[in-house]
Amino acid sequence: MSNTPHTLGDEFPDQMDQIHALKVSSTRFAKLLVDYDAVNDEIHRAETNIAPVSQDRETELRKQRLALKDQIAQALAENA
Template sequence: MSNTPHTLGEEFPGQMDKIHALKVSNPVFAQLLASYDAVNDEIHVAETNVQPTSQDHETELRKRRLAIKDQITHALSQLA
């Protein structure tokens, strides 16, 4: 989706080269990125009421996105 907030580029400014390198070399990390994008898209759909959802479900999605973001952050910190 276009104009989706919380894209990886926004969340990790200046680190897209590292993200790409890890994505290409590590299939587990690549799956983590795919999961982040999928959850982020679900949140965007809920926020824009394209597919309304309960507040509890939306909160759970946000928590899942944050947990995935933490995993991405950890993986990136291991490259330093």
């Protein structure tokens, strides 16, 4: 497993201005960002054994992160 953080800047490097604009204009989008960061941080802590979790829990977290990333990408596309 990779222990490289999947920050939004890494995932959407060319869309950070758009992410910031949506964050301040949409509470729904801002919540997606908070949720993404929380799940991403938990995955990173698990991968680095700071806060180990079961393999099943880590898999579930990865699925959650992917679903949140998809929702963020969709919101960015809809507001392009």
